[in-house]
Amino acid sequence: MESGYDVSRRRFFQLAGGIAGAGILFSACKKTSGPTDVYIGSGDTALLNYMYILQQVEAAFYTQAVVTNYYGISQSELQLLTDVRDQEIAHREFFKALLGSDAVMPIDIAFSSVTFADRTSVLTNAAQLEDLVVTGLIGAAPLLTNTDYTREFNKMVTVEARHSAYFKDVYAYNTFSTGVGSNAMDHSNSPSAVLAIAQQNYILTKFDSRKLPN
């Protein structure tokens, strides 16, 4: 890696530090206006929108992580980070296409607790986000009425688990399964609980999720 590149990167992060500290706002996304919360639908539509929301968060996280990639990133790490970004965009766009006119509008996302210039911050937050989505997909899969959707959730959840394992391993080798339960099983959580965590940590948009199955 040539030193000139490093210096320019350091300068960039000095400049970007203020923005990162305040949280990166996706200003291109339309802001929620007025007191009305965004209605996410009921039944399967609500569950698909719920997952569409989580995939928007993941895609936004990795989009930012690739653009302002952390200091000291290796070629291998950048390649895989970019691959994960594209997989999460694939998930996001899949849900958007599946939902059609029922899809919620693009949401406002902020990663105020993430320092994208810092390797530890990105890797640990990535693993945390992946684990959240794993628990969310497992919790939601049995609630879907249309089992074709269940099958898609199943296909995606093991990929999210692969992502989590990878980021944990990169951060600390052999820790790919840190946090799994006592029977060597991943955790599950209800849609409302997962959405609340996502809402608290990453999302500025408010939702009307009263008809979200649980």
Next chain:
Amino acid sequence: MNFRNILAEIEKTDPEVYERLSGRRDVLRSFGSKVAAAALPIAVGSMFKKAYGKTTSAVGDALNFALKLEYLEFNYYHVANNTGGLIPGSDQPGFQTIEAHELSHINFLTNALTTMGVTPYTPKNYNAASNIPAYIPSGAYDFTKGGTYHVFEDYKTFLIVAQTFEDTGVRAYQGQMPAFFGSANSTVLQQALEISCVEARHAAHIRYVRRLSGAAAEYPAPWITNNIPPIVALQANYLGEDNVGQEGITITSLPGASGTIPQASATAAFDEPLDAPTVLALVTPFFIL
């Protein structure tokens, strides 16, 4: 999911649900105290099957099939972890974790099946009285596949077969999931997903180990890219992984970071199921029949 809510929901569309359960309300009430908490939901699922005139065979068969694969994996790692000089010191903690996980899965599935009233699968030469009953010292497995793979002599070969077992295991679990569809088995589905995610973590880890150890020819990612196998001879385990169509949506036609989603990421973003006959055909050469 709240059990009483399930009953209430079913009662809406089937007012005779309680009669179908034929006087089992008392059973329901006392259920929790009689069976292990972890296995309770599976037992409940089996009761619904009975109530609706179905047998537990579909669920039991699927869980027993998973159990058979867990035994195969456990024995593979147990032998490897006890073969001096095979696994480098820095990699040993990971493989000890994986071995312990497979044993946990064996115990969980065995308990669940027993609670359902289904006889749990045990491998050939299984001996319940041995020190580690799950470990079958001889006669059950041929991990070299008739001398093709020197898995306990060559670490790279060990990793190749380990990756293939784990990736195939993930696909096998996914292939069994439809047996758990429907509200009666929602907890079984949840638990099967929880297990399959840990198998996916194993696969990701082993792939990462291979990436670090310089498997340069394919330079594996922690996920399955297209249908690329670790070696050509194991291509069959990866057929269908290059699927880009999900629910009638072509993932490679969707907008990506720039242009459309790259094929590599579109295929990696979804693990693809394999049905039981396909998986059996793939793993049978590793069994001594």
